[in-house]
Amino acid sequence: MQSPQHIRPGEKNGATPATNPQGATPNLLLRDFLQERWKGLTPILWGQQLKQERLDELIYLSLMNADHLPLDETVSPLTEFYKTDTTPGGPNALQSDDAAAQAHEEAGHA
Amino acid sequence: MLDLLVMGAGLSGLSAAYTAAQAGLHVRVVAKGLGSMHWSAGTIDLLGYLPGQEEPVDEPLTALTHLPDAHPYRQLGATRIRSALATFQAMTESAGLDYRAHPQRADGAERNWLLPSPAGAVRPVLLAPAAQVAGDLRRDEPILLVGFEGLRDFFPELIAENLRRQGHTVRTHFLPLELITDRHDANTVQLAHGLEAPTVRHGLGTALRQVVRPGERIGLPAILGVEEHHAEMAELSDATGVPLFEIPTLPPSVPGVRLHKALRAQLLKLGVRVEAGMEVQEFGASGDRLDWVATATSSRPLKHRAAHYLLATGGILGGGFTSDHTGRFWEVALQLPLTVPQDRRAWFRPGFFDPQGQPVFNGGVAVDDAFQPVDGRGRRVYANVWAAGGLLAHADPILERSLEGMAIVTGIAAAHAIVGTEIPVAAHS
Numbered sequence: 001m002q003s004p005q006h007i008r009p010g011e012k013n014g015a016t017p018a019t020n021p022q023g024a025t026p027n028l029l030l031r032d033f034l035q036e037r038w039k040g041l042t043p044i045l046w047g048q049q050l051k052q053e054r055l056d057e058l059i060y061l062s063l064m065n066a067d068h069l070p071l072d073e074t075v076s077p078l079t080e081f082y083k084t085d086t087t088p089g090g091p092n093a094l095q096s097d098d099a100a101a102q103a104h105e106e107a108g109h110a
Numbered sequence: 111m112l113d114l115l116v117m118g119a120g121l122s123g124l125s126a127a128y129t130a131a132q133a134g135l136h137v138r139v140v141a142k143g144l145g146s147m148h149w150s151a152g153t154i155d156l157l158g159y160l161p162g163q164e165e166p167v168d169e170p171l172t173a174l175t176h177l178p179d180a181h182p183y184r185q186l187g188a189t190r191i192r193s194a195l196a197t198f199q200a201m202t203e204s205a206g207l208d209y210r211a212h213p214q215r216a217d218g219a220e221r222n223w224l225l226p227s228p229a230g231a232v233r234p235v236l237l238a239p240a241a242q243v244a245g246d247l248r249r250d251e252p253i254l255l256v257g258f259e260g261l262r263d264f265f266p267e268l269i270a271e272n273l274r275r276q277g278h279t280v281r282t283h284f285l286p287l288e289l290i291t292d293r294h295d296a297n298t299v300q301l302a303h304g305l306e307a308p309t310v311r312h313g314l315g316t317a318l319r320q321v322v323r324p325g326e327r328i329g330l331p332a333i334l335g336v337e338e339h340h341a342e343m344a345e346l347s348d349a350t351g352v353p354l355f356e357i358p359t360l361p362p363s364v365p366g367v368r369l370h371k372a373l374r375a376q377l378l379k380l381g382v383r384v385e386a387g388m389e390v391q392e393f394g395a396s397g398d399r400l401d402w403v404a405t406a407t408s409s410r411p412l413k414h415r416a417a418h419y420l421l422a423t424g425g426i427l428g429g430g431f432t433s434d435h436t437g438r439f440w441e442v443a444l445q446l447p448l449t450v451p452q453d454r455r456a457w458f459r460p461g462f463f464d465p466q467g468q469p470v471f472n473g474g475v476a477v478d479d480a481f482q483p484v485d486g487r488g489r490r491v492y493a494n495v496w497a498a499g500g501l502l503a504h505a506d507p508i509l510e511r512s513l514e515g516m517a518i519v520t521g522i523a524a525a526h527a528i529v530g531t532e533i534p535v536a537a538h539s
Contacts, residue, residue: 026268026271027272030229031463034462034463035461035462035463037462038461038462039460042458045457045458046433046434046435046437046454047432047433047434047435048432050426050432050433050470051426051427051429051432054426054427054471054508055146055149055427057471057508057509058146058149058150058427058508058513059149059360059361061508061509061511062150062151062155062508062511062513063149063150063151063227063228063358063360063361063363064227064228064229064231064360065227065229065231065232065233065511066229066231067463067465068164068166068231068232069229069230069231069272070272070275070276072275081461082461
């Protein structure tokens, strides 16, 4: 699954070429891959799939420490995302918790 | 009747069973599976990162005070944690496994080792298997990383590139997999068993001697034997004349298998049975006491009655909790109350690598000072039930890199609470 930023003009179906146009390092590509997968997984995470996700965390975070790999100064399409403050309650927080519930309710009453 | 029934055969359940059996209790361990040791690095991580901080923790026992008040480590305090870890070291030592702490600072503070991960990042670890300590990245000998052609779970080039970018001197060399086995589908545990044959071991020593340069240290995937591990390390050190170290591989983890085998062997010596394939299916309670639990067997459910019960089923990772699409989230064995929000929208943050972690993994079974589960108002749920390990609330052991430390120290602390003794304060070594 790809985020809109990954779809480049003129590319068929938004598929990225096999080569790496940004010159991004493997560490950056791994980070972005895990982030895109996380985005796709969260809507269906519960039960056994949530357990499987925790096993992924055990491997990527605890064992490989992939969130502390050196990234140098290279940029990727997700670089801006990582600069965004998504603290719950903050201006860019995920539409979750009360905000989403409220939006849902308001839509229902309209 | 049993004195103690432990539910869960991971690091926490086994540490607790060992402590209680040593104190003279009649203990049995029942479990669905065998814990997560086989997937981990085999190190004892006490506290590697504080929530929200990028830099690894250097002195984990000093850094405890920066954890949230409700964290189980804060309930215990540094002195009791220190002595629980000493119990663990004594237990593994008598099982023939050598776990080592980093030399302390002049003022006596314990430090984390900084060991290479299978991706070439730095892992902060409090107690390391002896075979991993020469990999410490505070040392400055250049590293020769040796891999095996076709081994799928160990990537020396990736590790070397990332270590070089962090300022270390590393070169790589590949040996043919045929040195150990003719099979091309062998996993790390099969390779470790293959290396127990004296001729194979000798062949590896000869091959390493031919490529190593004086002054280097050699890093190898963690496949250097299971039963014969220490002898194998000694023999390869002799053959090469340089320090040698293992780097943990992707699962299955040979260092984790060694640890699990050692703990099982110690429990067997104490007469404690560890039964897998026996997940809790039912329980009976009267008033504030748990009377029995019934577990699965190959035939009909089997009832166990005990004076005390310890739940160490490991939370989400261990299968102790489950959940559904409506946001319902529950503890599967005893239906204990959990602190996890019963609303799926409050479970996750948008970033996978969010330094604050995912809220769903911070929830669990809340306990009082004696490690007995409590409800939302702080009242004990059962008078004879205790809880320990990955299922505890107010901690995210994977995010904090405290998975093994949490399992061991809360397991041992809960066992002491059951026996009714203080954790012995170990002589500071």
